[in-house]
Amino acid sequence: MADGLQMGNLSLQDSQHAPQGGPPGRAAYIPPHLRGRNVGPSMDGGAPPPGPSAGFSAPRDARGGDWANANAPNFSPRGPANGNTSWNPMEKLRPFDPYAYGYPGHAGSYGGGGSYGGGGGAAARGSGDGQWRDGKHVPGPANPRLERELFGLGQDDPSKQHTGINFSNYDDIPVEASGQDVPEPVNTFTNPPLDDHLISNIKLASYVTPTPVQKYSIPIVMGGRDLMACAQTGSGKTGGFLFPILSQAFQTGPSAAPQQAGGGQFYGRQRKAYPTSLILAPTRELVSQIYDEARKFAYRSWVRPCVVYGGADIGSQLRQIERGCDLLVATPGRLVDLIERGRISLVNIKYLVLDEADRMLDMGFEPQIRRIVEGEDMPRVEDRQTLMFSATFPRDIQMLARDFLKDYVFLSVGRVGSTSENITQKIEYVEDADKRSVLLDILHTHGTTGLTLIFVETKRMADSLSDFLINQRFPATAIHGDRTQRERERALEMFRNGRCPILVATAVAARGLDIPNVTHVINYDLPTDIDDYVHRIGRTGRAGNTGIATAFFNRGNRGVVRDMIDLLKEAHQEVPSFLESIAREGSGYGGRGGGRGGRGRGSSNATRDVRRFGGSGMGSGQSSFGGGGYGGAPSYGGSGGYGGGAPSYGGSGSGAGYGGGSYGGGSYGNPSGATGPSSWW
């Protein structure tokens, strides 16, 4: 991978790779917003942007031997001292926050550790794990205990027995791919292109057929292409990036560690990790979820996944990383922290994944993300592969895509829930004062099968409603941002495993969480943003199953009435007449019906490859998945679409952009004349 990289200047190397305790050899910290693109803080004195990856080919980089040899110092330098089998208590405690208990769940696989180092021929991780030896992948022995933990027996933990079935319904999910030379999708988990070891892990996890996202993403990523995918969590996107990344990793082995002084000697006294894959996601729950998946598919392989996030003891995370870290799943803040501490270097990154990118931006992570991607030692765009996932594709995400991706394939995956009709949506007119009793009616009649997720708008309401339900002898619990991390995890776990099949939640649980078996979502309070509604109901009907979504609607929600009607129609749901009449009453916004401007419902997921259209037309560049939009992929505007189109993001907002034709189907309803859509904000 280092081939063809230019040499950086030496001072650059030194400042970047200086042992952590050393004097701060770098220039004063430059805040991200004052920084030019590609000019990281360590690029003193106007060094041209050779990219941080220049740091690779330092003279002292003693690569040249085989990978394993060069890599060895990265891994468990302490060797046997750490190796142990006494960590197993984790097994009982593990459920959620691994760090809370001192050691991440990977422990069990770590076994004796005695095989480390030795003659330097192998990058061994301990007797339980696989190795990369003499240019070959040598999977570790089976570990029944770990296997049970990772893949589950499906007995007492319903959350594990249920990993994505009913695949036939997946096929309803439309996918549109665009870009230059889009590789043909695959239809099976087979070799080629996938690695055999990965396939065996996929089998262990009982995945049978790739989901639509995976069908496309696997060949795209394995073909070395960058990817921008608009997809939600339930679509199987985690596998969509993990499968190809791990498959490649199994076949090509570890990268050489830089900064290594030959003979397996450590250069510098800090142990620093050099992951080859980095996955960024916005929340702790999400990174944990991704990490759990990564552990499954990395089972018995040489690849060691790690997870870091805030709010947990950093010491144990540091120790975990020291033992080897090939695939790192992280929240941005904590990762920056670790980079600042000099414990993680990104020079070896081959794969960068930004998951739920829109949400990360919503949460104000852009500075950290830009710092990580552009302001540290991450290889340049050309020298890494970058995959971005986002439920929506608004302007700021387009900018990120423009800056972080190269000649990417754009993938648009239909809404899992609403569009594919997996979810039956019911809207009931309920005044605030009647909500409790109506809720009780529903809970009584709905029976006890499956899990019920109830969304409310405020934390106080979450508490009081769950108290109320408990008083009414319903097994309920609550999750919201004022509860401690531990309480949240516990609530979620109780919900997952069915001991508390009713969960009252605020928006904290609206997005991203993948909880199987949620059969009913109740919007006790409707959100003001229809996108949030879509995400909420998307907690049910997941993995191709069906679900029911009930919403309590009254005049206080008339702000979303227009979007709600559009959404119901698009999803071929019944539209109650009171909605229409309330819509006719007018919502007081003027302009187009709901006053939502262009950022209508279409933004939820529906997206198009902006590169195809000359300008971004609508201010936010979002579009709908409307009607016939899929098949056609009408106007790619010739092959020059990308190169030429890219700079146009600054785009006009003035309406003209619909021209592309994919709106023809007209299901979008009202692309009416409004001008600046973004005025809505």
Next chain:
DNA sequence: AAAAAAT
């Protein structure tokens, strides 16, 4: 209004 995140 709520949520999230490095401390």
